Amino acid sequence: MEKREPTFIESILALSFMVIFVFGGFFLFNLDVALMLVASAACAGLLAKRLGYTWNDLEKAIGERLMRATPAILIIWTIGIVIATFIFSGSIPMLIFYGMQIIQPEYIFVTSFVICIIFSTLIGSSWGSGGTAGVALISIAAGLGAPLDITAAAIICGAIFGDKMSPLSETTNLASLTSGVNIYEHIKSMMWTTLPATIISFIVFFIAGKSVNFSTQNVATNDLGLVNDLGSIYSWNLLLLVPFVIILLGAILKQPPVPVMLTACLVALIIGVTYQGFSLQDGVSAASDGFEVSMISGVNPDQLSSDTLSLLNRGGFVSMLGVIIIIYCGYAYTSVISEAGFFKRALHPLTNRVRKRGPLVVMTLLSQSLLFMFSGTSYIGFLMVPEMFKKSFLKVGMAAKTLSRSLEDAGTVIGPLVPWSSAGVFFSSTLGVSIYGSSGYAIWSVLCYVTPVIAIILAYTGIGVYKMSKEEKEEALNQYELNKTS
Numbered sequence: 001m002e003k004r005e006p007t008f009i010e011s012i013l014a015l016s017f018m019v020i021f022v023f024g025g026f027f028l029f030n031l032d033v034a035l036m037l038v039a040s041a042a043c044a045g046l047l048a049k050r051l052g053y054t055w056n057d058l059e060k061a062i063g064e065r066l067m068r069a070t071p072a073i074l075i076i077w078t079i080g081i082v083i084a085t086f087i088f089s090g091s092i093p094m095l096i097f098y099g100m101q102i103i104q105p106e107y108i109f110v111t112s113f114v115i116c117i118i119f120s121t122l123i124g125s126s127w128g129s130g131g132t133a134g135v136a137l138i139s140i141a142a143g144l145g146a147p148l149d150i151t152a153a154a155i156i157c158g159a160i161f162g163d164k165m166s167p168l169s170e171t172t173n174l175a176s177l178t179s180g181v182n183i184y185e186h187i188k189s190m191m192w193t194t195l196p197a198t199i200i201s202f203i204v205f206f207i208a209g210k211s212v213n214f215s216t217q218n219v220a221t222n223d224l225g226l227v228n229d230l231g232s233i234y235s236w237n238l239l240l241l242v243p244f245v246i247i248l249l250g251a252i253l254k255q256p257p258v259p260v261m262l263t264a265c266l267v268a269l270i271i272g273v274t275y276q277g278f279s280l281q282d283g284v285s286a287a288s289d290g291f292e293v294s295m296i297s298g299v300n301p302d303q304l305s306s307d308t309l310s311l312l313n314r315g316g317f318v319s320m321l322g323v324i325i326i327i328y329c330g331y332a333y334t335s336v337i338s339e340a341g342f343f344k345r346a347l348h349p350l351t352n353r354v355r356k357r358g359p360l361v362v363m364t365l366l367s368q369s370l371l372f373m374f375s376g377t378s379y380i381g382f383l384m385v386p387e388m389f390k391k392s393f394l395k396v397g398m399a400a401k402t403l404s405r406s407l408e409d410a411g412t413v414i415g416p417l418v419p420w421s422s423a424g425v426f427f428s429s430t431l432g433v434s435i436y437g438s439s440g441y442a443i444w445s446v447l448c449y450v451t452p453v454i455a456i457i458l459a460y461t462g463i464g465v466y467k468m469s470k471e472e473k474e475e476a477l478n479q480y481e482l483n484k485t486s
Helices: 008-029 033-050 055-089 091-102 105-123 126-144 148-165 170-179 183-211 225-233 238-252 257-274 280-289 306-312 317-339 342-351 357-375 379-395 400-411 422-431 446-461 470-485
Strands: none
Touching (some): 008 033, 033 055, 055 091, 055 238, 055 280, 055 317, 091 238, 091 306, 105 183, 126 148, 126 225, 148 183, 170 379, 170 400, 183 400, 183 446, 225 306, 257 280, 342 357, 357 379, 379 470
16 A cells, blocks of 8 residues: 555544543543553554555654664663662762751752752763752652652752753754754753753742741751661761762763763672672662662661661662653654654644744744653654754744754753653652642742743744844755755
8 A cells, every 4th residue: 555645634633642542541540651652652553554554664663763762761771770779889878868967958959959950961861860869869858858849840950951951961962963053052052041941940949948847847857767777777988979970970071871870880889798798699689670678687677767768779770661661652652653744744734834933933842842742752853843943943044053942942841741751750750759749840840841931032032042144044044955955
């Protein structure tokens, strides 16, 4: 059967499967999001079959997209090992032990925000920052009696800042690459939207810290069972900071993240065995299945506080299995709607009519956001949106670095707010805080939803949009057509 282009109605129907199954099944009936994604992919696949696509065509498309996602998947597996081995060595517990005694409760939100900004900028990964410094900070907040939803939001906002602004970030490199922009010009362009959003977030977290009545929510630090438990289980030494130093040095030297993190894990295992006196067998088991307090000889889990158990019993690459499953299922649906052209056709009536600067940026942000919500990952948008809008940006006289900025102003920042996305699942499971609801972190994740608002304001006012002269516009359009032809 010869392949044909989808009609507008067929395209809308293919996208509606996500709305029906994921929004309806997940939000209304609390059904497993992975199975809802599979159902969406299956229905979209049946519709693609009407267009002439075979199972082999769709299978190939899914395989190709998963191949591009492999680096991110490897990082997720590795972060699970990092969390477990860093607990095994005492590296994360030491930060918690001293952090609870040094950090003032009213500054826990601002401290979490700033620390994660620094850490994620250095290593270029919001997940790496959330899985290491974030785990320690959320545990400190729990010990201080601070609201975990606000703390989690501060951690996520700080981590997202580094994921956007670090030249080591894979999303930052991808956005600049697909838009044809130098990476440092891309980062400079993002400052127009990211820095104001960061300042607003800092003010919100500062005011929140001053407003929360911690005196009624926490007990004195010296009386906390968590501090006493950690002091009885581990021996403290500056040596325990070496695994963190390895990760930071690897980032500064621009080394591949996975080998660097695995090296830090190996060092953490050695520290746990030689300095803490734990067994190598337990260390390997922790890296696989997660650390368990019961692994420590002479320690009775029943005598430890619930805070201690919830902090230490975690990690391992098996703990990341749920995140990986959702990524695979999400990519199955994404591959089908991309391969069959459903998404591009559905947006065509809008993209074909946008002729002004403000609406064009709004459409770009909207398209990137919708692609993220329909796929659960930002990678698809980074690949598709520049194809859809680059020529339009040049026609209205906006430089390509405004387009590259827009990709991250929507695609990178909304990730933690989408429950079925890899980012949403990772942060909610790693930090142990729900996304929505009365105790969810979404409402406090200011940077995530203020950034696109600032981007729209700048587009309509003309501030920071890098307007091109008539000559520059003609040259850029000629170069675009030349590149397209070649």
